[in-house]
Amino acid sequence: MSDTPFGFGLPPEEPENGDEGKKKDQQSGGGQGPANPFGFGSTGAGADNPLAAMFGSLNPTDLGAAFQQLGQMLSYEGGPVNWDMAKQIARQTVAQGTQDGTKDASVSPGERSAVQDAVRLADLWLDDATSLPSGAASAVAWSRAEWVEATLPAWKELVDPVAERVGAAMGDVLPEEMQAMAGPLIGMMRSMGGAMFGTQIGQAVGVLAGEVVGSTDIGLPLGPAGKAALLPLNVEAFGKDLGVPQDEVRLYLALREAAHQRLFAHVPWLRSHLFGAVEGYARGIKVDTAKLEDVVGQFDPQNPEELQQALQQGMFQPEDTPEQKAALARLETALALVEGWVDAVVHAAAKPRLSSADALRETLRRRRATGGPAEQTFATLIGLELRPRRLRDASRLWASLTDARGVDGRDGLWAHPDMLPTASDLDDPDGFVHREQLDFSELDKMLGEAADGGPAQRPNLDKGERAEGDDRGGDDTE
Numbered sequence: 001m002s003d004t005p006f007g008f009g010l011p012p013e014e015p016e017n018g019d020e021g022k023k024k025d026q027q028s029g030g031g032q033g034p035a036n037p038f039g040f041g042s043t044g045a046g047a048d049n050p051l052a053a054m055f056g057s058l059n060p061t062d063l064g065a066a067f068q069q070l071g072q073m074l075s076y077e078g079g080p081v082n083w084d085m086a087k088q089i090a091r092q093t094v095a096q097g098t099q100d101g102t103k104d105a106s107v108s109p110g111e112r113s114a115v116q117d118a119v120r121l122a123d124l125w126l127d128d129a130t131s132l133p134s135g136a137a138s139a140v141a142w143s144r145a146e147w148v149e150a151t152l153p154a155w156k157e158l159v160d161p162v163a164e165r166v167g168a169a170m171g172d173v174l175p176e177e178m179q180a181m182a183g184p185l186i187g188m189m190r191s192m193g194g195a196m197f198g199t200q201i202g203q204a205v206g207v208l209a210g211e212v213v214g215s216t217d218i219g220l221p222l223g224p225a226g227k228a229a230l231l232p233l234n235v236e237a238f239g240k241d242l243g244v245p246q247d248e249v250r251l252y253l254a255l256r257e258a259a260h261q262r263l264f265a266h267v268p269w270l271r272s273h274l275f276g277a278v279e280g281y282a283r284g285i286k287v288d289t290a291k292l293e294d295v296v297g298q299f300d301p302q303n304p305e306e307l308q309q310a311l312q313q314g315m316f317q318p319e320d321t322p323e324q325k326a327a328l329a330r331l332e333t334a335l336a337l338v339e340g341w342v343d344a345v346v347h348a349a350a351k352p353r354l355s356s357a358d359a360l361r362e363t364l365r366r367r368r369a370t371g372g373p374a375e376q377t378f379a380t381l382i383g384l385e386l387r388p389r390r391l392r393d394a395s396r397l398w399a400s401l402t403d404a405r406g407v408d409g410r411d412g413l414w415a416h417p418d419m420l421p422t423a424s425d426l427d428d429p430d431g432f433v434h435r436e437q438l439d440f441s442e443l444d445k446m447l448g449e450a451a452d453g454g455p456a457q458r459p460n461l462d463k464g465e466r467a468e469g470d471d472r473g474g475d476d477t478e
Contacts, residue, residue: 080163082198083156089199090148093206102210102237104144111232115141118247118254119228122349126258129349131411135265136228136258144209147231151215151222155205157275158220162282163197213238213253216260219335219368220274226265228257242363244356252360255346263341267414274338277331284324332389333423339368340394344402347395365391390426397421397429404433 097103119139126134142150213234215223223229230253239249264271343365350357368391401410413419425432 080160080194080197081156081201082194083152085195085198086155086202086205087148087152089202090152090206090209091145093203094144094148094209098210098237100237102233104209105233107141107143107146107232112141114247114250115139115230115232115254118230118250119258122251122254122258125255125349125353126262126345129345129407130259130262131408132262132266132414134258135226135261135263137226139228139230139254142229142231144231144233147209147212147215147223147229148205150224150227150229152205154220154222155201158278159197159201161279163194210234214257214260216257216264219260219338220278221260221264221271226261228254228261230254230257242356242359244360248354248356249360252346252350252354252357255350256342256364259342259345260338263338263414269417270338270414273417274331274334277327277334281324281327281331284321284327329423333421333426336390336394336426337420339391340396341398343391343395344398348402390423393426393429394421397426397432400429400433 094104116139119136123134123136209231211234213231215221215227215229230250232250235250235253236246238253239246242249343361347357347361350360354360398410401413413421421429421432
């Protein structure tokens with residue numbers, strides 16, 4: 001659980017004259033850090049007047065833009081997150097470049113062709129390593145800004161449920177008899193809250209765009225279905241100090257991206273299973289109403305950065321309940337199984353063909369297991385770490401399944417969520433590998449015929465298993 005679930009702020013403007021401008025700005029006391037995203041000063045001239053601190057150093061053109069942004073914040077009447085503002089902030093963050101000074105750039109025709117060739121070759125190699133057919137209808141090379149545009153819909157689906165809880169809590173903390181009288185104030189607070197969520201998420205997604213190498217870095221499908229995507233600029237940065245030829249780095253990352261695409265394309269229930277696990281965990285996160293009551297009781301409409309500071313200090317508390325622990329276990333196991341399968345399949349495809357396969361595999365494993373930028377950013381957004389803590393255990397289990405049952409037997413487990421290994425199975429992989437598995441194909445066929453009005457026949461299950469409704473043996477893998 002992150003201590004600062006919304007700890008990102010709007011980055012400072014980049015001085016036109018580079019490092020010299022930064023030095024002068026620091027000497028003059030100007031500039032504003034990321035913890036002050038709306039520009040309200042708290043020290044120096046105008047400390048008692050937030051508007052003076054915010055606008056005092058602006059020229060008339062910038063002043064007009066600032067007032068326009070403030071008006072947009074106060075007039076917002078949409079959902080729990082101002083996603084227009086989130087996109088604007090993310091694009092601004094991307095335009096400023098990463099900390100190493102690398103600026104975003106349009107993808108060149110040569111880079112686009114190299115990505116398409118790498119994904120095409122990766123798909124050919126994966127044909128020998130998995131029974132799942134290609135899931136990439138197209139291969140695309142994205143700039144960082146294009147990654148922002150393409151992944152925002154997925155971020156909206158993931159973040160809105162948590163933001164909705166905070167927005168509702170803003171009104172719930174007031175006594176019922178006061179809520180009618182305080183209607184305009186509550187509306188203003190929710191508008192400000194939506195803008196502040198938008199600012200935090202936009203900043204986080206913009207920072208993340210400078211780090212990711214594809215559309216599936218956090219184990220979730222963030223991009224459009226069927227599009228295998230790589231970011232050439234970030235791929236180059238990733239492989240810069242590895243001592244591995246750039247073509248091999250690109251091809252290995254293309255293998256991972258293409259493997260994810262196969263899994264999400266041909267396991268139709270998997271996306272909703274993962275997103276549902278995230279939402280299930282989010283439902284168990286409660287807002288710190290005591291802290292929120294303090295903020296609401298002291299809220300000053302002329303000083304909206306108070307809400308921003310409250311968000312930065314953390315509003316979430318995990319529910320220490322069996323249901324919440326079970327939700328977290330389901331999510332962590334699902335992420336480990338996805339990442340472990342991709343790891344095992346990609347290694348099988350790359351090991352005979354790439355001399356750097358082992359080194360690249362270990363680099364990616366460490367990046368995911370230790371909580372890379374993607375995982376940390378998501379933890380900041382909703383207070384949840386998307387870390388496949390048991391990636392190595394899952395990868396060993398999938399490899400053992402390949403040895404014992406072959407590629408078809410291993411991949412067949414994705415046919416139904418109840419056939420997948422559980423957290424306890426990761427503790428005893430040999431026991432799972434040699435256990436008799438349930439065959440749901442006949443049962444699913446029978447249920448489909450019943451739904452279509454066809455003959456409802458008793459399924460002919462293998463291995464002495466009984467139909468649902470009897471005391472069916474086997475483990476409950478829920």
